[in-house]
Amino acid sequence: MSALPRRTLVLGLGNPVLTDDAVGLLAVREAERLSVGTPGATFREASIAGFDLLEMLAGYDVAIIVDAIHTGKAPPGAIHDLTPADLASSSRLVAAHEIGLGTALALGERLGAAMPKDVVILAVEIEDDLTLGEQPTPMVAAAIPAVAARILKELAARYG
Amino acid sequence: MKRITIDPITRLEGHGKIEIFLGDDGEVADVFFQVPELRGFEKFCQGRPVHELSRIVPKICGVCPGAHHLASGKAIDAVYSVDPPPTAKKLRELFYSAHFFHSHIAHFYALAAPDFVLGPDSPPAQRNILGVVAKVGLALGGEVIKHRKIGQDIQATLAGHQTHVSWCVPGGVSKGITEAERQEIIPLAKSSIEFAKTSIKVFNDVVLANKGYVDLILSEPYKLVDHSMGLVDAKGKVNFYDGMVRVVDTAGKKIAEYAPKDYLQHVEERVEQFSYLKYPYLKAKGWKGFVEGQDSGVYSATPLTRLNAADGMATPLAQSEYERFYSTVGGKPCHAILANHWARIVELMYAAERMLELASDPEVAGPNFRTIPTATPHEGVGTVEAPRGTLTHHYVTDDRGIVTDANLIVGTTNNNAPISMSIKKAAQGVIKRGVAPTQGALNMIEMAFRAYDPCFSCATHSLSGLAGFEIVIKEQDGTVVHRIAR
Numbered sequence: 026m027s028a029l030p031r032r033t034l035v036l037g038l039g040n041p042v043l044t045d046d047a048v049g050l051l052a053v054r055e056a057e058r059l060s061v062g063t064p065g066a067t068f069r070e071a072s073i074a075g076f077d078l079l080e081m082l083a084g085y086d087v088a089i090i091v092d093a094i095h096t097g098k099a100p101p102g103a104i105h106d107l108t109p110a111d112l113a114s115s116s117r118l119v120a121a122h123e124i125g126l127g128t129a130l131a132l133g134e135r136l137g138a139a140m141p142k143d144v145v146i147l148a149v150e151i152e153d154d155l156t157l158g159e160q161p162t163p164m165v166a167a168a169i170p171a172v173a174a175r176i177l178k179e180l181a182a183r184y185g
Numbered sequence: 186m187k188r189i190t191i192d193p194i195t196r197l198e199g200h201g202k203i204e205i206f207l208g209d210d211g212e213v214a215d216v217f218f219q220v221p222e223l224r225g226f227e228k229f230c231q232g233r234p235v236h237e238l239s240r241i242v243p244k245i246c247g248v249c250p251g252a253h254h255l256a257s258g259k260a261i262d263a264v265y266s267v268d269p270p271p272t273a274k275k276l277r278e279l280f281y282s283a284h285f286f287h288s289h290i291a292h293f294y295a296l297a298a299p300d301f302v303l304g305p306d307s308p309p310a311q312r313n314i315l316g317v318v319a320k321v322g323l324a325l326g327g328e329v330i331k332h333r334k335i336g337q338d339i340q341a342t343l344a345g346h347q348t349h350v351s352w353c354v355p356g357g358v359s360k361g362i363t364e365a366e367r368q369e370i371i372p373l374a375k376s377s378i379e380f381a382k383t384s385i386k387v388f389n390d391v392v393l394a395n396k397g398y399v400d401l402i403l404s405e406p407y408k409l410v411d412h413s414m415g416l417v418d419a420k421g422k423v424n425f426y427d428g429m430v431r432v433v434d435t436a437g438k439k440i441a442e443y444a445p446k447d448y449l450q451h452v453e454e455r456v457e458q459f460s461y462l463k464y465p466y467l468k469a470k471g472w473k474g475f476v477e478g479q480d481s482g483v484y485s486a487t488p489l490t491r492l493n494a495a496d497g498m499a500t501p502l503a504q505s506e507y508e509r510f511y512s513t514v515g516g517k518p519c520h521a522i523l524a525n526h527w528a529r530i531v532e533l534m535y536a537a538e539r540m541l542e543l544a545s546d547p548e549v550a551g552p553n554f555r556t557i558p559t560a561t562p563h564e565g566v567g568t569v570e571a572p573r574g575t576l577t578h579h580y581v582t583d584d585r586g587i588v589t590d591a592n593l594i595v596g597t598t599n600n601n602a603p604i605s606m607s608i609k610k611a612a613q614g615v616i617k618r619g620v621a622p623t624q625g626a627l628n629m630i631e632m633a634f635r636a637y638d639p640c641f642s643c644a645t646h647s648l649s650g651l652a653g654f655e656i657v658i659k660e661q662d663g664t665v666v667h668r669i670a671r
Contacts, residue, residue: 042244072244076291076333124295124314131315136326157229
C-alpha cells in the first residue's frame with residue numbers, strides 16, 4: 026500500500042427508469058450500504074457518458090465502474106470483466122452522444138488531467154433496458170448482492 | 186440479394202443499425218435503419234401526478250435531459266392553464282441556451298469535426314476527437330472541454346443540477362438566482378461568444394478552406410429536398426424555447442405556422458410494416474411514400490431546417506454568420522444535409538449571444554419566478570426545439586392532475602423518413618456494383634446519418650455488447666461473402 030490512501034471512485038452507471046438499465050446504480054448503492062467505510066473510496070451513481078465521464082473520473086487513481094451490458098450471450102445477472110481496452114473497438118462505454126470511456130480517459134490524459142490508471146469495469150448482463158420501469162427483471166435483481174460483493178472485493182484488494 | 190449491415194452506428198446515441206440491401210444487379214436496392222424504441226412511456230406516466238413528469242422525463246434521456254425537462258414543464262403549465270411570469274421564462278430560456286451551447290459543442294467536435302479534420306476515409310481509430318486534438322492542437326481541446334463545462338455549469342447554477350433537474354414547476358421554476366449569480370454568468374457568456382467565434386474559425390479553416398469538402402457538402406448524394414420545420418419567435422427568428430411552429434416548403438415558401446398545441450392538425454404519423462418506427466409527415470401534403478419534392482409530405486426538423494424555416498437569427502453575430510451561410514451554400518432554403526454541421530455553428534453563436542442577453546437582463550434575478558396555478562388541470566402540449574429537432578410532450582389528466590394519457594414526439598422521430606432517404610442516397614453514391622465497400626465508403630454512409638445528430642430511444646445507457654462496428658455482406662442464403670470489423 027502506498028503512503029497516501031489512493032482515491033477510488035466506485036461509479037454506478039445506468040438509467041433509474043429503464044428496468045434493468047439501473048443495475049449499476051442499484052449494485053453500487055448496495056455496495057455502499059454494506060461497506061464498513063473505506064477511506065478514500067467514493068460511491069456515486071450517475072446517468073452520464075462521454076465528456077461528463079471524463080470530468081467525473083479526473084483526479085481519481087482507481088475507478089470501479091459498474092454498468093449494464095446486453096450481449097445476449099450470458100445469463101442475465103452474469104458479470105463481464107472488462108477493461109478500457111476491451112471497449113476500444115467500440116466508441117463508447119455507454120450509449121454516448123459524444124465520446125466513449127476509452128476516448129474520455131485518453132483525451133483527459135492528453136489535456137493534462139489526472140485520469141485513473143487502474144480502471145475496473147464490471148458489466149452486468151441484462152435482459153430488458155427498453156421498457157420504462159423501476160424494477161429490474163427477477164434474475165438481474167437477484168444478482169445485485171453478488172455484484173455488490175464483487176465491488177467490495179475489488180476495494181478490499183486495493184485497500185487490504 | 187446481398188445484404189450489408191452496419192451495426193451499431195458508431196459515435197451515435199442509442200443502438201442503431203443500418204441494413205443495405207443490394208439488388209441482383211449489385212446496386213443498392215433499398216436501405217433500412219433500425220433502432221430500438223422505448224416501450225411503455227404512456228403506461229409509465231399513467232396514474233402519476235402530472236407535475237412529477239418534468240422530474241422523470243429527463244431521466245429517460247441522457248443526452249437531452251434539458252430539452253425533455255423544458256418541453257415537459259411547458260406541457261404541465263398548459264395542463265394547469267398557467268402562464269409563467271417573465272422572470273421564469275427568461276430563466277428557462279437561459280438554462281436552455283446553455284444546454285444548446287454544450288450539446289452543439291459535443292456534436293461538432295466529437296462527432297462532426299473528425300470526418301473533416303481527419304478526412305472521411307481516414308482510419309476509424311484516428312477519426313475521433315483525439316485525432317482532432319492531435320491535428321488542430323491541444324489548446325483547442327482544452328477550450329472545448331472548458332466551454333462544454335461552462336454550458337453545464339450555467340445549467341447547474343440555475344437548476345441546481347446539470348442533468349437531474351427538478352426545476353420546472355407548474356407556472357414557473359422552483360428557484361430563482363441571486364444578483365451575484367447573475368453577475369457570475371455574464372463573463373461565462375462572454376467567453377462562450379469568443380468560443381463560438383473560434384468554432385466559426387475552425388469551420389472556416391478545416392471545412393470551407395477545402396474546396397473538396399465544400400463540394401462534398403453540396404453534392405447530390407448528400408442532398409434531400411423536403412420541407413423544413415422549426416420554431417420561430419414573434420419576429421420570425423429562430424427560437425429554441427418558445428414560439429410558433431413554422432413549416433416552409435421545398436422552395437422556402439411558408440406553408441404552415443401553428444401553435445404547438447395544434448400539432449395534431451398538421452402532423453400525422455405513418456406506420457410501415459417493415460419497421461416499428463413511426464414516420465411523421467405533413468397532413469396537408471399527405472403521405473406519398475419515401476419521396477422528395479414539393480408534393481411529398483416528408484419534412485425535416487433539424488438545425489438546418491430551423492434556419493430554413495426562420496427569417497433569420499435574433500442576435501447580431503449569429504445573423505451575420507447566417508447570411509454568410511446562405512450566400513455560401515447557394516441561397517435559401519438549403520437542402521444539403523451536411524450543412525447541418527455549419528447550421529449548428531450558427532446556432533452555437535446564437536445560443537452564446539442569447540445567454541449574454543438574458544444574463545444581462547436584471548429581471549432574470551427577480552423574485553417573481555412562479556405563478557401559482559389555480560385552474561383545474563386538464564390537457565396540455567409543450568414544445569421546444571431539441572438540439573436535434575422539434576420536441577413535443579402532450580399530457581392529459583383527470584381533474585386532480587393525475588395523468589390519464591401521455592404522448593411524445595422526440596426530435597429525431599420527425600426525421601425518421603428523411604434519415605432513411607438520406608442514407609439510401611449516400612449508399613447509392615458510394616457503393617458500386619461488384620466493388621467491396623471500403624471503411625471510407627461505409628463512413629460516407631454514416632456521415633449522412635450523423636448529419637441529423639440522431640438520438641434514438643431516448644435513451645438506454647447500457648453497453649451494446651462488444652461488437653464494435655461490423656459490416657457483413659451476405660448472399661441471399663446467408664453466406665457471408667465479405668466482412669469488415671473495427
